[in-house]
Amino acid sequence: MKVLETGRITRIQEIRPGIFSLWASAPEICSLAVPGQFVHVRIKDQFLPLLRRPLSIGRVEENQLELVWRVVGEGTRLLGQLGAGDDIDLLGPLGHGFTIPDDAEQFLLIGGGLGMPPMVYLYNHLTMRGRKATLFLGVRGRDDIPLSDDDPILSQARIVAENGEGFRKGLVTEPVNELLDELATKSTLTNTALYSCGPWGLIGALQRTIPQQSLLLTEVSLEQQMGCGIGVCQGCAVEAEGGPTPYRLVCSDGPVFDLFSVEVPGAK
Amino acid sequence: MQSKLHVNLGSLSFESPIVAASGCYGYGIEYKDVADPRHLGGFVTKSISLTRWKGNPPPRLTEVGHGLINSIGLANMGVEEFVNEVAPQFPALQTRKIVSVACKVMEEYEEVVARLEDAEGIDGYELNISCPNVKEGGMAFSQNPAVTEELVRRVRKRTNRWIMAKLTPNVADVAPGAKAAEAGGADALSLINTVVGMAVDWKSRRPRIATVTGGYSGPPIKPIALAKVWQAYNAVSVPIVGMGGITTWSDVVEFMIVGASAVQVGTALYAVPGLPEKLNKELLNYLDQEGIKYLSELVGSLKTDRAASVGVPS
Ligand SMILES: Cc1cc2nc3c(=O)[nH]c(=O)nc-3n(C[C@H](O)[C@H](O)[C@H](O)COP(=O)(O)OP(=O)(O)OC[C@H]3O[C@@H](n4cnc5c(N)ncnc54)[C@H](O)[C@@H]3O)c2cc1C
Ligand SMILES: Cc1cc2nc3c(=O)[nH]c(=O)nc-3n(C[C@H](O)[C@H](O)[C@H](O)COP(=O)(O)O)c2cc1C
Ligand code: FES
Numbered sequence: 300m301k302v303l304e305t306g307r308i309t310r311i312q313e314i315r316p317g318i319f320s321l322w323a324s325a326p327e328i329c330s331l332a333v334p335g336q337f338v339h340v341r342i343k344d345q346f347l348p349l350l351r352r353p354l355s356i357g358r359v360e361e362n363q364l365e366l367v368w369r370v371v372g373e374g375t376r377l378l379g380q381l382g383a384g385d386d387i388d389l390l391g392p393l394g395h396g397f398t399i400p401d402d403a404e405q406f407l408l409i410g411g412g413l414g415m416p417p418m419v420y421l422y423n424h425l426t427m428r429g430r431k432a433t434l435f436l437g438v439r440g441r442d443d444i445p446l447s448d449d450d451p452i453l454s455q456a457r458i459v460a461e462n463g464e465g466f467r468k469g470l471v472t473e474p475v476n477e478l479l480d481e482l483a484t485k486s487t488l489t490n491t492a493l494y495s496c497g498p499w500g501l502i503g504a505l506q507r508t509i510p511q512q513s514l515l516l517t518e519v520s521l522e523q524q525m526g527c528g529i530g531v532c533q534g535c536a537v538e539a540e541g542g543p544t545p546y547r548l549v550c551s552d553g554p555v556f557d558l559f560s561v562e563v564p565g566a567k
Numbered sequence: 568m569q570s571k572l573h574v575n576l577g578s579l580s581f582e583s584p585i586v587a588a589s590g591c592y593g594y595g596i597e598y599k600d601v602a603d604p605r606h607l608g609g610f611v612t613k614s615i616s617l618t619r620w621k622g623n624p625p626p627r628l629t630e631v632g633h634g635l636i637n638s639i640g641l642a643n644m645g646v647e648e649f650v651n652e653v654a655p656q657f658p659a660l661q662t663r664k665i666v667s668v669a670c671k672v673m674e675e676y677e678e679v680v681a682r683l684e685d686a687e688g689i690d691g692y693e694l695n696i697s698c699p700n701v702k703e704g705g706m707a708f709s710q711n712p713a714v715t716e717e718l719v720r721r722v723r724k725r726t727n728r729w730i731m732a733k734l735t736p737n738v739a740d741v742a743p744g745a746k747a748a749e750a751g752g753a754d755a756l757s758l759i760n761t762v763v764g765m766a767v768d769w770k771s772r773r774p775r776i777a778t779v780t781g782g783y784s785g786p787p788i789k790p791i792a793l794a795k796v797w798q799a800y801n802a803v804s805v806p807i808v809g810m811g812g813i814t815t816w817s818d819v820v821e822f823m824i825v826g827a828s829a830v831q832v833g834t835a836l837y838a839v840p841g842l843p844e845k846l847n848k849e850l851l852n853y854l855d856q857e858g859i860k861y862l863s864e865l866v867g868s869l870k871t872d873r874a875a876s877v878g879v880p881s
Contacts, residue, residue, distance in 0.1 A: 523625065533613070
């Protein structure tokens with residue numbers, strides 16, 4: 300079930316240079332959404348920009364949802380100019396969320412840069428239900444962290460920065476694999492589920508380093524240029540196994556896919 | 568009483584001139600939760616082929632300012648699944664249901680239409696002979712008037728349902744193709760399909776879509792579309808369904824003035840699925856303000872100073 304809903308912005312803040320967080324009340328979408336889904340946002344009541352912009356649902360608290368984005372072009376720039384009290388045209392919740400197996404006992408969540416918001420949503424969803432989750436965040440440096448300095452999630456996430464800057468220095472896949480090794484020696488990985496959202500580089504690195512066979516579940520959330528957002532235009536195809544053709548649609552088959560079913564562009 | 572927005576396209580009547588364009592409204596069932604299909608005069612499905620088509624490699628879309636370039640490559644489920652899974656839902660939809668057909672060779676058009684004849688609730692066919700994104704068939708059909716005529720004639724023999732031929736703008740003059748489709752027995756013509764276009768990332772020197780060139784749609788193509796509709800209107804007597812870049816009620820009015828009896832809205836639906844309802848309201852408002860009784864009075868009402876008005880620029 301998806302709806303067109305006019306959300307009302309309650310809070311909007313530039314949390315890092317060029318990274319914004321917005322909270323909007325959207326009761327219908329909030330009541331339907333699950334972690335991993337996204338909304339298709341119409342920035343203005345005009346056709347420039349022409350298309351909606353897909354953004355992951357970050358946190359959901361009662362009838363409010365959070366969107367977090369980086370300004371990369373005109374659409375995200377204009378979105379940052381909206382203010383509290385403004386209306387925002389949302390189509391959602393769209394796509395399929397993450398699978399949460401009943402028999403999983405360990406959850407590893409890995410956000411890469413602006414891939415973090417859906418991981419935070421999933422993390423809150425799991426921990427509120429008393430499930431054991433570890434949240435990793437990989438960034439280049441402090442300015443890339445899509446969380447504000449006073450965000451309680453900041454102290455709960457294991458942050459890895461390529462530039463160090465007071466965090467563990469390196470790539471986020473390193474502590475992830477250390478934890479997987481530790482879990483494997485203590486017991487088994489067959490009760491462990493792993494989720495990620497981030498750039499193709501991170502997805503490729505996970506494919507190369509994660510012990511595919513031993514884990515219960517491995518899922519990633521993908522991005523692709525979208526038109527409709529609801530499976531109509533066939534525009535958001537990616538190369539992935541599991542459908543009747545070599546392609547699957549990010550908006551309606553995804554955005555969540557099995558990590559090992561997707562073909563990282565240029566990897567072959 | 569007949570609605571003020573009522574239009575006739577030959578033997579088929581529509582409650583509103585706003586029809587959802589092929590490729591922009593899925594198979595007709597996807598949007599029904601978010602926008603009531605009753606506000607549409609009708610919709611045209613994604614083009615259906617004989618077998619499932621996987622479509623072109625990604626990336627398939629790139630937004631360029633006000634416009635969109637696509638190279639979907641007619642990815643679709645194929646006629647078998649369509650007849651079994653989708654068509655049975657058509658009788659419940661209170662709008663005109665037009666099925667678009669696109670194939671590689673003429674015989675396949677005949678086969679697909681023959682198969683679709685088994686399904687109830689289909690009001691007519693749109694023959695897509697104008698897709699710029701496939702290697703075989705597609706736009707090449709519509710670029711060749713003799714082929715256009717034969718193809719329409721063959722399909723005409725297979726069905727008593729209403730047929731509309733969809734023409735390409737990627738020709739110097741649409742008149743010969745329009746006349747050919749009419750001669751072949753088309754009940755109506757629709758135009759334009761997308762305009763061949765291209766976008767390049769100057770930094771990486773790579774094309775922005777995998778097939779290098781694609782089909783350009785959205786507001787920037789409206790002037791091209793208006794010109795092609797005007798040319799076609801002057802060449803044939805069957806009704807014309809105009810499209811290309813429509814986003815406002817005045818766009819609709821402009822298309823009708825240059826000769827369209829109805830219009831299709833495509834790309835704009837991705838941004839505003841509820842646009843048809845808005846356009847209907849605004850068109851009614853316009854008729855009231857202008858004191859016009861029926862919208863259909865506008866068709867071909869362009870006021871030109873010269874008789875020889877099909878445009879050679881001077
Ligand atoms: C399911 C999904 C969830 C997303 N969630 C987030 C999020 O939570 N936070 C965030 O910062 N970004 C997210 N993105 C990426 C975001 O949609 C783009 O950054 C945004 O569309 C850029 O728009 P623009 O006009 O600023 O940029 P421009 O580059 O000017 O946009 C031009 C066109 O390209 C498209 N585009 C550009 N980059 C992307 C991209 N990475 N993915 C898809 N389309 C793109 C735009 O939508 C637009 O149509 C998500 C993308 C998808 C598909
Ligand atoms: C993503 C996309 C897919 C399309 N697929 C089809 C198609 O399958 N068959 C067809 O006849 N036209 C197709 N079209 C063309 C539209 O029906 C329409 O002719 C064109 O987009 C111009 O109208 P617009 O500017 O309102 O979008 C497609 C257009 C887009 C943008
Ligand atoms: S964005 Fe249209 S099919 Fe996915």
